[in-house]
Structure formats: structure tokens, C-alpha cells
Amino acid sequence: MLTKNFLQVGDKAPNFSATSVYQQEFKQISLSDYLGKYLILLFYPLDFTFVCPTEIIAFSDMYDQIQSLNAEILGISVDSEYCHLAWMQLDRDAGGVGDLRYPLVSDLCKEISLSFNVLNDEGKSLRGLFIIDKEGVIQHYLVNSLDVGRNVEETIRTLQAIQYVQNNPDEVCPANWQPGQSAIKSGINRSKDYFQSI
Incomplete structure (x- = not known):
């Protein structure tokens, strides 16, 4: 009999509770807070790097369109909440991300990245992107290497397709x-x- 030892589409997303940074403040959040909405989980390796700010900013810039689809975004890395705050306080033209439209979650203990199977051998999160539906079920995931950024417009298109087939079974x-x-x-x-x- 085959046994499954990793997450896949159709599984309930593992719940977590962690400290996030949003609007320059620390806030405790849980995955279960987002039940009733679609959620894009955006894992990335580290703050203050090169590809990461381009992705984090691109998703923030498209936040209104994502929110109009009854969806929210959470960025997650293995950095501390203090590191996230410092990155947000740094201007974009200096390598920071500035004010973001969604929270960045601290996964300093690496438990969230491990539970979503995106933690690499160096202890960093791979570029994992998960779309979780209103019931907390994983409907899509994509994992890139550290060197390759993701496409926000394709994420939105995929979310729209998921919503279409759920509304038209x-x-x-x-x-x-x-x-x-x-x-x-x-x-x-x-x-x-x-x-x-x-």
C-alpha cells in the first residue's frame, strides 16, 4: 500500500500561529484566521537579498486585484520579525521593500517552512507559493529554486481558474x-x- 509523507493538492493546509509584521507593527496571526477567504502563501528565502524584494513588492503592488478576488497574501521567511520590520523600514531604492499591503510572517524556528515542505538543507525557505481555498484546502502549489522569481499575473490567473471551477463544478x-x-x-x-x- 502506498503511503504519503508530503503535502499535495487536496490536503488541508497545516495550521500555524506566528508573529507577523504589518503596517510597522507586530501582530500574532494564524492560518485559521483566513478561513472564508482564499490565501496566497508566499515563501521566500531571506530578507535583504536580491530576487526576494522584487517578488514581495510585485505582489504588494497587485494587492488590490488580489483582494478583489476575496484573497489575501502572507509572505513567509525564516527571518525574525525584527528583520522584517527593518526591511520594511528601508526604502525600495535602497534594497528594502517599504510599506507593504500584506503581512510578512516570521518563521524563525522554521516549523512553518518544514510543514509545507519548502525548507532546504541550508535552512532557508525555497520559493514556495501555495493557493489555499476558503475551506483551508491546498488547491495549487509551485516551488522555484532560490534564483528564479515568480510571476504575479500567473498566480492571479491560477487563482481565477481555481475559483471558476469551484463555482462551476x-x-x-x-x-x-x-x-x-x-x-x-x-x-x-x-x-x-x-x-x-x-
Whole structure:
């Protein structure tokens, strides 16, 4: 019998409670605080690095669009909350991230990164991105190497596709699907309408 020893799509996301930094203040948050909303978990290696601020800022700049989809964002790294605060207090043109629209979570003990299976052998978080639905279930995850940044627009498109199929359980989204485009009706005969239209 096969046994599973890692997280995958369809699993409940592991709950956690940790200190975050938001609007220059420390705040205790839990994953369960976000039930009823979609959540993008954005793991990244370290503050004060090179690729990380580009991602953190890009997601913050697109926050209004993400929030309009009933979704929130949490950034998570193995830095302390004091390090997060110092990074936020540093201007973007000096390598900081400035004021962000979402919290950064401290995973100093590395338990969150370990529970989501994104902790590497050096003790840093890989670039793991998880989309968790309103029920706390993982619907998508992507893990990049430390050297490759993620695409915010593709994250939003994936979130929109997840929401579409959850709201239309008899349909599935084809490759490159965008909101407003045709989806595929589930079933061998019903799916022919889509394939005959392309």
C-alpha cells in the first residue's frame, strides 16, 4: 500500500500561529484566521537579498486585484520579525521593500517552512507559493529554486481558474485559460463542444 509523507493538492493546509509584521507593527496571526477567504502563501528565502524584494513588492503592488478576488497574501521567511520590520523600514531604492499591503510572517524556528515542505538543507525557505481555498484546502502549489522569481499575473490567473471551477463544478479550465474564455464541460461527449470550437 502506498503511503504519503508530503503535502499535495487536496490536503488541508497545516495550521500555524506566528508573529507577523504589518503596517510597522507586530501582530500574532494564524492560518485559521483566513478561513472564508482564499490565501496566497508566499515563501521566500531571506530578507535583504536580491530576487526576494522584487517578488514581495510585485505582489504588494497587485494587492488590490488580489483582494478583489476575496484573497489575501502572507509572505513567509525564516527571518525574525525584527528583520522584517527593518526591511520594511528601508526604502525600495535602497534594497528594502517599504510599506507593504500584506503581512510578512516570521518563521524563525522554521516549523512553518518544514510543514509545507519548502525548507532546504541550508535552512532557508525555497520559493514556495501555495493557493489555499476558503475551506483551508491546498488547491495549487509551485516551488522555484532560490534564483528564479515568480510571476504575479500567473498566480492571479491560477487563482481565477481555481475559483471558476469551484463555482462551476461541471467544468474544467484548459491550458492558458483566461476569465471570460470558454471552459470545457466535463464528460467525453460534453467536452466535444469545446474541442470543436478551437
